[in-house]
Amino acid sequence: MAVDLELAPKTKRPAGEPCCEPVVYPDVEREQAERMAKIAKALGDPVRLQLVDVLRKHAGKVCVCELVPLFDLSQPTVSHHLKVLRAAGIVGSERQGLWAYYYVIPDALEELSAWLS
Amino acid sequence: MAVDLELAPKTKRPAGEPCCEPVVYPDVEREQAERMAKIAKALGDPVRLQLVDVLRKHAGKVCVCELVPLFDLSQPTVSHHLKVLRAAGIVGSERQGLWAYYYVIPDALEELSAWLS
DNA sequence: GGTTCAAATAGATGGCTGTCGATCTGGAAC
DNA sequence: GTTCCAGATCGACAGCCATCTATTTGAACC
Numbered sequence A, B: 001m002a003v004d005l006e007l008a009p010k011t012k013r014p015a016g017e018p019c020c021e022p023v024v025y026p027d028v029e030r031e032q033a034e035r036m037a038k039i040a041k042a043l044g045d046p047v048r049l050q051l052v053d054v055l056r057k058h059a060g061k062v063c064v065c066e067l068v069p070l071f072d073l074s075q076p077t078v079s080h081h082l083k084v085l086r087a088a089g090i091v092g093s094e095r096q097g098l099w100a101y102y103y104v105i106p107d108a109l110e111e112l113s114a115w116l117s
Numbered sequence C: 001g002g003t004t005c006a007a008a009t010a011g012a013t014g015g016c017t018g019t020c021g022a023t024c025t026g027g028a029a030c
Numbered sequence D: 001g002t003t004c005c006a007g008a009t010c011g012a013c014a015g016c017c018a019t020c021t022a023t024t025t026g027a028a029c030c
Helices: A030-042 A046-057 A064-070 A075-087 A110-116 B030-042 B046-057 B064-070 B075-087 B110-116
Strands: A091-096 A099-104 B091-096 B099-104
Touching (some): A046 A091, B030 B110, B046 B091, B075 B091
């Protein structure tokens, strides 16, 4: 977790050839790394990744009752995965009467996508 | 895990308006989702994400002894994270004498990157 | 051989995660 | 009000994960 970036401590290297003199720094700082890792972690499950895929393909909102039968999982488990995605800021939800609809939050994946490119 | 795609079971809907008649399918199939989720999961830790960032910026190989002091973590912990990245196929390693060098495997992130775009 | 050093592995531990069945919530319709 | 249904939440449990210290491996040098 803790990433200590202030001048990487010199590994004392008395004699012999140094293994690698120029110390290297991450261009991506701690906070950005934590933001992107949070997104990546939420996508790090095949079910959640497919959920996001479905929601992205259907630019509008998709009813939970449509999502559940796509997987060989119980309704509470799918609900749990949707909650994880919502906590990561990837999707949003909206109740309409008896049903709940989920949708992808635009730009939620943009930072990670840009870094990967 | 198991994603059952053969004709999503009709949720019986006797009377009243249907919540959502056209059932929706993921365009990303199970195997692709599992491949990409595996990559995303490996990137789902800030330390690993920064490690990949450093390795990507330095197109050549980077010595482990340079990576360890970048983080406020023990050497075995950094070694563990590198092992996770290697198991995911994101990085490769190479020993040279006393030291070990890591490098990013080209195209390892490409599928996920393409899907995110 | 013996010493030294870089890196990997082993083992332990506390915390998180994916899954389930059971229950709760709250809107719709009667 | 009562009933019914969609969805969320709860509680439990097994498995995984990030981290540490201690140890092992293996290459280099004396």
